[in-house]
Amino acid sequence: MNEKKLSYPGFLWKILGAATDGSVRFYLWMTVLTAIAVVGASAWAYQVRDGMALTGMSDHVSWGLYIANFTFGVGLAAGAVMMVIPAYLYDDEEMHEVVIVGELLAIASILVCILFVTVDLGRPDRFWHLIPGIGRFNWPISMLSWDIIVLSGYLLINLHITGYLLYTRYRGQKPNSSWYVPFVFLSVVWAISIHSVTAFLYSGLGGRPFWNSALLAPRFIVTAFVTGPAFVIVLLQLIRRLTRAKIPDGPIQTLTRVLKITILANLFMFASEAFTALYSGGSHAAALRYSLVGLHGSTILVPWVWTALGCNVVSALLLLFVRPEARWLNLACGLSFLGVWIEKGMGLIIPGFIPSTLHEIVEYAPSLTEWRISAGIWAVGLLVLTVGIKVVLAVLDGRLDATADHS
Amino acid sequence: MERRVALKVVGATLGASAFAAAMKPLAEWAETLTAEQFLQKHFKELEPEELARVLERIEEDARAKYGRTDVTVRADAPMEGVEFGYALNLSVCIGCRKCAEACHRENNHDRASDNSYIRVLEMDQGSLDLEHGNAHYDHPVPAPGKFYMPIQCQQCRNAPCVKVCPVQATWQEEDGIVVVDYDWCIGCRYCEAACPYHARRFNWQAPTIPADELNPDQGYLSNRVRPQGVMEKCTFCLHRTRRGQVPACLEACPTGARVFGNLRDPNSDIRWVLANKRVFVLKEELGTKPRFYYYFDG
Amino acid sequence: MALLASVWGCSNDAPRHRAPAPGPAAFATEIHVSERLTSIETGEETTVGTAGRVACATCHDVVDTGARAKKPEELEAFHRGLQVTHGNLACTSCHATGDPTALHLATGEMLAMSEALRLCSQCHGPQRTSFDHNAHGGLNGHWDLSRGPRLKNHCVDCHDPHAPAIGQVVPVLEPKDRGGQVEGKH
Numbered sequence: 001m002n003e004k005k006l007s008y009p010g011f012l013w014k015i016l017g018a019a020t021d022g023s024v025r026f027y028l029w030m031t032v033l034t035a036i037a038v039v040g041a042s043a044w045a046y047q048v049r050d051g052m053a054l055t056g057m058s059d060h061v062s063w064g065l066y067i068a069n070f071t072f073g074v075g076l077a078a079g080a081v082m083m084v085i086p087a088y089l090y091d092d093e094e095m096h097e098v099v100i101v102g103e104l105l106a107i108a109s110i111l112v113c114i115l116f117v118t119v120d121l122g123r124p125d126r127f128w129h130l131i132p133g134i135g136r137f138n139w140p141i142s143m144l145s146w147d148i149i150v151l152s153g154y155l156l157i158n159l160h161i162t163g164y165l166l167y168t169r170y171r172g173q174k175p176n177s178s179w180y181v182p183f184v185f186l187s188v189v190w191a192i193s194i195h196s197v198t199a200f201l202y203s204g205l206g207g208r209p210f211w212n213s214a215l216l217a218p219r220f221i222v223t224a225f226v227t228g229p230a231f232v233i234v235l236l237q238l239i240r241r242l243t244r245a246k247i248p249d250g251p252i253q254t255l256t257r258v259l260k261i262t263i264l265a266n267l268f269m270f271a272s273e274a275f276t277a278l279y280s281g282g283s284h285a286a287a288l289r290y291s292l293v294g295l296h297g298s299t300i301l302v303p304w305v306w307t308a309l310g311c312n313v314v315s316a317l318l319l320l321f322v323r324p325e326a327r328w329l330n331l332a333c334g335l336s337f338l339g340v341w342i343e344k345g346m347g348l349i350i351p352g353f354i355p356s357t358l359h360e361i362v363e364y365a366p367s368l369t370e371w372r373i374s375a376g377i378w379a380v381g382l383l384v385l386t387v388g389i390k391v392v393l394a395v396l397d398g399r400l401d402a403t404a405d406h407s
Numbered sequence: 408m409e410r411r412v413a414l415k416v417v418g419a420t421l422g423a424s425a426f427a428a429a430m431k432p433l434a435e436w437a438e439t440l441t442a443e444q445f446l447q448k449h450f451k452e453l454e455p456e457e458l459a460r461v462l463e464r465i466e467e468d469a470r471a472k473y474g475r476t477d478v479t480v481r482a483d484a485p486m487e488g489v490e491f492g493y494a495l496n497l498s499v500c501i502g503c504r505k506c507a508e509a510c511h512r513e514n515n516h517d518r519a520s521d522n523s524y525i526r527v528l529e530m531d532q533g534s535l536d537l538e539h540g541n542a543h544y545d546h547p548v549p550a551p552g553k554f555y556m557p558i559q560c561q562q563c564r565n566a567p568c569v570k571v572c573p574v575q576a577t578w579q580e581e582d583g584i585v586v587v588d589y590d591w592c593i594g595c596r597y598c599e600a601a602c603p604y605h606a607r608r609f610n611w612q613a614p615t616i617p618a619d620e621l622n623p624d625q626g627y628l629s630n631r632v633r634p635q636g637v638m639e640k641c642t643f644c645l646h647r648t649r650r651g652q653v654p655a656c657l658e659a660c661p662t663g664a665r666v667f668g669n670l671r672d673p674n675s676d677i678r679w680v681l682a683n684k685r686v687f688v689l690k691e692e693l694g695t696k697p698r699f700y701y702y703f704d705g
Numbered sequence: 706m707a708l709l710a711s712v713w714g715c716s717n718d719a720p721r722h723r724a725p726a727p728g729p730a731a732f733a734t735e736i737h738v739s740e741r742l743t744s745i746e747t748g749e750e751t752t753v754g755t756a757g758r759v760a761c762a763t764c765h766d767v768v769d770t771g772a773r774a775k776k777p778e779e780l781e782a783f784h785r786g787l788q789v790t791h792g793n794l795a796c797t798s799c800h801a802t803g804d805p806t807a808l809h810l811a812t813g814e815m816l817a818m819s820e821a822l823r824l825c826s827q828c829h830g831p832q833r834t835s836f837d838h839n840a841h842g843g844l845n846g847h848w849d850l851s852r853g854p855r856l857k858n859h860c861v862d863c864h865d866p867h868a869p870a871i872g873q874v875v876p877v878l879e880p881k882d883r884g885g886q887v888e889g890k891h
Contacts, residue, residue, distance in 0.1 A: 020415050034422055042429035049436040051612030051635045052594075058883035059608050062599040122594020122609065122636030125440060129449075129574040129593055136449050136575040136591075136714035144573040144597050206693045207567060207603025283538045358528065358558060358605045359537040362882045452717045488726035496840060501874065508878045521881045542880055547873035575714065581723065611883070649724065651852025653844060661863070662871070663835075663842040669727065669849075676848075679838040704831070 011170055018394045019387040025242075030386065033379040040376010043369045044119050052122055054369040060362035061353040063120070065370040068345030069377070070116035072227070074198045075220060075344060077109035077154065078191040079228015086254050088184055094250035099184075100396075101239070102232055103162045104388035106191075110155040112381035119373050143201045150194045157187045162388075166395050195220045202352065210287035210352045219269045223340045225262040229255040230333035237326065245393050256329060260319045263336050267312055270343075283359060287351040290361075298354070298361045305347050311339030449575070450482075450588040450628070458482060458627075461590075465631060473618040482627040483649040485582035491643055491698065492583075492670040492677040493654075494686065495557060498704035500664040502527055502548040502555030509659030510559075513644060514630040515622050517614035524641035525559045525656060526605060559656070560585065560606035560641035561689065561697030568598035568607060568640075577638070583670075583698050584643050586628040592637040599638065603690050604697075607640045643667075670698070728851035735854060741861045742818050745784075761818075765806045777867075789867045799824060799866070825860045836860075 022030075047054050057064045083102040087095035118124050129135035130148060139145035161183050168175040199217035206212055233255050240247045274292075277285035289295055291305040315336035322328045355361050366374075394400035443464070453461060462480045469478045507523040516522040528540035532552050540556070549555065566585050568577055576592040579585050599607045613635040625631040626646030633639050644654035648667070657665040668675035677700075680686065684702040710716040740758065747757040764783070774780045775795045777787040789796075801807040801815060808816040808824050816824055826833035835841035839855075842863065846855030863871060 021411075031418075038422070038425045038429050041426060042432075045430050045433040045436075049432040051610070053612040053883075055611075056883075057611070059599065059605070060882060062596045062609060117595075120595065122596070122638075123592065123634075125437075125445060126574075126591070126593045129576075129591060133714075138573050138575045138713070142571050142573045142597075144571065144595065148573065201597075205567065205571075205601050206695075207601060207690070283536065286538065352600070355538070356605055357603045358526065358542070359540060360542060360605075448717075449714065451721070452714070452719055454719045458719075484722055484724045486724045486726055494840075499841070501871070502876055503874050504876045504878050507880075511878060520883075521878055523878060523880070526880060527876075545876065545879050548876050549873065648848070651727070651847045651849030653846065653848050653855075658843075658845050660843055661874075663840065663844065663858075666838075666840045667848055672727070676839040680840055704835070 008167070011167060014170075014400055015391050018391050018400050022390065026386075026390075030383065033383045033386075036379035037376045037383065040373045040379065043372035043376065047119070047369055047373065048124065054367060056365050056367040056370060058362055058364070060356045060360065061350060061364035063349050063353070064364055065346070065366040065374050066116045066120040068349045069374055070113050070120070071198060071348065072341050072345045073109050073113040073116060073381075074151070074195055075224035075340070076227045076231060077106045077113065078195040078221070079224035079226070080105035080109060080232065081158075081187050081191045082225055082228045082258060083232065083251065083255065084184055084188050088181070089188075092250065092254065094248040095254060098236060098247060098251045100162060100165060100392055101235060101389065102228070103158050103187075104385060104392060105228070105232060105235070106158045106187075107155065107162065108381045108385040108388065110151055110158070111384055112377055113151060114155075115377045115380060116374075119377070143197065143204055146197045147194075147201060150190065150197050154187070154190050154194050157183050157190060161187065162392075166392060169395050170400060172401065191224075192221060195224050202348075207357050208352050209284040211348075213273065215269055215273060219266065219273075220344070222262050222265045222269060223344055225258060226266055226336050227340050229259045229262070230337045233259070233333050234330055237330065239389060239393070243393055244397070253324075256319070256324065259333070259336065260316075263312060263316045263319065266340070267316060270309070270312075283355075286355050286359070290354050291347060291351045295355065295361060298363055300363050300365065301346070301350055301354075304342050308339045308342035308347055311335040312343070315339060444590070447590050449591050451578075462627060465627070469621075469625070469632060473616075473621050475618060475621055475623055477623040478621070478625065479623065480625045480627055480631050481646060483646065485580050485584075486649060488669075488671050490583045490670045491562070491648060492668065492681070492700065493562075493643065493698065494666040494677055494680045494684075494700040494702060496664040496666070496684075496704060497554055497556060497701055499662045500527075500555045500557065500660075501662055502529055502544070502550075502553070503661065505659040505661060506557055506656035506665070509655040510641070512620070513622055513647075513655035515614070515616055515625070515632050517610070517612075518616055518620070520611075522608060522614075524606065524608065525557050527555055527557045529553050530556055556701070557656075558604055558606075558689070559699070560643075561604050561695065561699040562641075562643065564696035564698065565694055567601040567603065567693075567695065571597045571601045573597065577640075580628075580645075582645075582649070584645050585640070586642055586645070587638050587640060588628065589631075589633050589637045589639065594636040594638065596638065603693050603695060607638055609638055610635050727849045730850035732847065732850045732852075732854035734850070735856050736822070737856060737859050737862055738819070739859045739861045741865070742821060742859070761806050765804070787867060791867060791869055821866070822860055825864075825866075 055064060080102045083095055083099050086092040087099045118127070121127070130137055130145075132139070137145055139149065161180050164180050165175055196217045199220040202208070202211035203213060203216040233252055236247045236252055239245050274288065277288040286295060290298065291301050293299075294302050312335070315332040318328050318332040318335070322332075350364055354363065391400070447461065448457070450458075462482060465480045466478055469480070470476055504525075504527050507525040507527060510516070510525050511521065511523045514524065526542050528537065528542050529544045529548075529550070530537075530540050530553060532554055544550070562579075562583050562585050564579075564583070566577075566579060569579055569585060573595065574591060574593055577585060577587045577598055594609070596609055599609060610633050614632060616632065621632075622630060624646060626642070629642040629644065629646045644652075644656075648654055653667050654665075657667050666676050666680050668677035670677060672678065680702060681700065684704070686700045686702045688697045688700055743762070744758040744760045747759055749757045751757045775797060777784070777789050777796070780787065796805075799808050801809045806818055808818060808821060810816060810824060810827055822833075832841050836857075839857070842858045842860070844855055844857055847853035848855075860866075
């Protein structure tokens with residue numbers, strides 16, 4: 001047996017080879033994503049040099065598209081390990097085989113989240129101020145400090161699980177369950193925690209009544225379990241279509257069942273929030289009124305919010321009443337993904353700032369710089385996800401194998 | 408195989424060079440940063456000699472940049488037995504915004520944005536509902552049926568901004584003033600989201616001030632010219648008040664609506680106001696415990 | 706706890722001294738002596754373009770100007786056109802009969818013009834009390850009188866005794882907000 005191939009650096013080298021091998025379609029996909037990523041990187045470089053005045057944010061609306069995408073991305077990362085619950089807690093054999101796809105989505109999503117926070121910083125060069133011991137980390141008082149810990153931990157857990165399973169498979173060995181099963185269970189609990197902590201970031205602010213709701217954390221978890229399954233359902237079908245991998249039907253059906261419940265739960269939670277605010281009235285309901293009908297003539301967010309609501313309602317109806325053919329299912333997944341992206345992104349962040357704490361209205365629209373950087377970051381996420389799936393399939397297929405003799 | 412590898416190498420080179428070209432503005436920006444600035448410790452961790460060096464460096468940079476030899480940057484310590492308080496007489500404020508203008512000048516604010524730490528709301532008499540406040544009035548004041556409420560940092564005793572900062576770049580000093588270390592802030596703007604009084608400002612770009620308008624008496628924690636990408640806020644002009652002077656906004660007020668002093672001194676003006684006037688604070692239900700009090704006469 | 710301190714960083718804090726507490730008052734509070742107490746506007750410009758003023762003493766020390774008028778309309782020679790919008794006050798409510806450059810309190814006690822502050826305070830007690838506690842009329846200088854003096858306005862610096870209501874002013878520095886703006890009321 002060639003020692004070099006068995007070693008870890010050898011493994012990494014082979015991964016690089018597998019990641020860059022593919023069809024013309026694959027190269028086209030990767031090139032387009034890379035181009036978008038470079039455009040985003042360039043826009044960010046200008047933003048760092050010339051200041052965040054290049055964005056549409058202001059002292060009134062001081063968080064915007066970046067943090068909206070960050071919040072959504074954390075949910076996606078949390079929901080991606082949704083599949084772990086039936087696989088390990090309910091011993092669903094078929095689900096076991098595809099759990100790793102969820103893990104890969106989680107890794108790519110966390111990376112996207114880290115990038116979104118980095119581009120939102122006014123002084124990214126000062127990141128080292130966050131490192132405990134060297135900087136001054138405000139743990140446990142600042143919720144942002146908790147968020148950094150849980151997100152980093154989640155990334156490491158998922159990297160470990162995926163890396164370990166791949167490496168043992170590559171070496172032709174059976175994975176030792178005590179090296180990964182505890183981490184799998186930990187990742188489920190940790191997934192709940194990453195999104196609850198992110199919700200607490202917002203709900204802990206007494207000065208922002210729109211966010212200062214006890215329902216925010218539960219709502220975050222529910223919508224995480226909308227976007228995660230929705231994305232994975234479509235992703236599994238894509239893998240089935242574009243590769244030789246055999247994806248059983250069971251996992252897709254399980255995830256669809258989960259999606260049906262969570263999308264209804266989200267609509268119920270929205271109705272609850274809407275009733276609570278609008279029935280009692282007063283100025284603490286102003287932000288919700290701003291999103292739904294506009295306030296004092298400012299209506300820029302209204303079409304977005306109603307689109308999100310429409311997407312979620314149509315998606316729920318499709319899942320409940322229409323036969324589960326692939327195209328309706330995929331449409332429902334796409335609609336619910338979009339609906340939650342708007343609702344949890346712009347539909348959550350912007351009304352938190354409008355009206356402002358002094359009840360003033362200064363509207364916000366993302367600038368071209370923000371769109372470019374955001375597109376670039378999602379492109380990077382898709383790049384990482386594509387590479388991850390490619391490598392995983394190669395290893396699981398046996399094409400990437402230390403024991404075989406390759407020339 | 409060979410061709411494939413060659414194509415991969417070409418592709419990687421193209422990608423790398425595109426990325427390098429994209430990063431050029433970042434390299435330009437990085438050139439403006441020195442290693443000393445990058446590694447500078449938190450204000451609270453600076454030993455006296457280190458602090459002196461930092462202040463000297465900031466002075467030199469400011470003198471060179473603005474061509475002014477009279478720039479001094481100090482780091483006055485809080486005085487023993489002093490806790491600042493500020494009161495504002497809503498019966499007497501006429502809404503002229505001279506306080507906001509004085510703040511703009513005193514604190515070396517960016518000229519292009521007319522930035523100021525003070526925001527004055529024109530309110531309807533009979534209501535304290537901020538929803539009906541208007542900061543954009545431009546008619547002669549005081550207008551009939553209105554009263555005027557300037558709002559600035561309340562230097563809260565239980566400040567939400569201090570709680571949420573992930574790197575402790577903002578904290579409350581012993582004399583009650585909540586300060587920001589501009590060289591430590593990472594610009595995440597969580598404090599700006601947390602503040603219930605719209606008191607915090609962010610430097611969306613590097614501030615621009617004509618050299619002849621620069622206020623040369625500067626404090627490290629207060630009115631020195633701030634860098635791009637960091638937070639700032641009202642500091643009760645601590646470069647003045649820690650030397651016994653009144654804040655610039657108070658001096659500018661033509662009607663005497665502003666009262667400032669030491670809350671620990673029972674004979675101070677601020678204590679007299681608290682004892683003899685009907686005093687209230689904004690958003691008391693949030694539990695922020697501000698040091699900024701509002702009152703009406705008689 | 707040690708772990709928390711090292712994470713937090715406060716174990717690295719440099720020792721910080723405090724500045725000394727405020728000492729006893731060593732400086733005075735000065736009240737500005739307004740030129741309105743000793744001169745009056747002529748309504749014409751000087752040769753250098755400033756508002757012309759003439760000292761009260763110029764006439765009142767020389768001529769017998771015993772206060773005969775009770776209302777401004779009764780003035781025959783000088784100070785014609787003087788508007789008085791100060792409640793229902795007559796000239797002699799404040800100005801001494803026989804010597805208009807002197808004042809008198811309601812008790813009959815005579816006051817020099819330089820003591821006008823006491824006269825204002827006689828009716829406007831609450832404002833005087835606020836003024837004494839630096840809560841009316843503005844202030845330049847120091848809150849800590851051990852470090853420096855302070856200077857305050859005199860009543861007449863802001864309030865013309867004959868027409869004391871303060872008029873309107875044009876506000877400065879309207880805020881410029883980035884992003885969309887809603888016109889008018891919010």
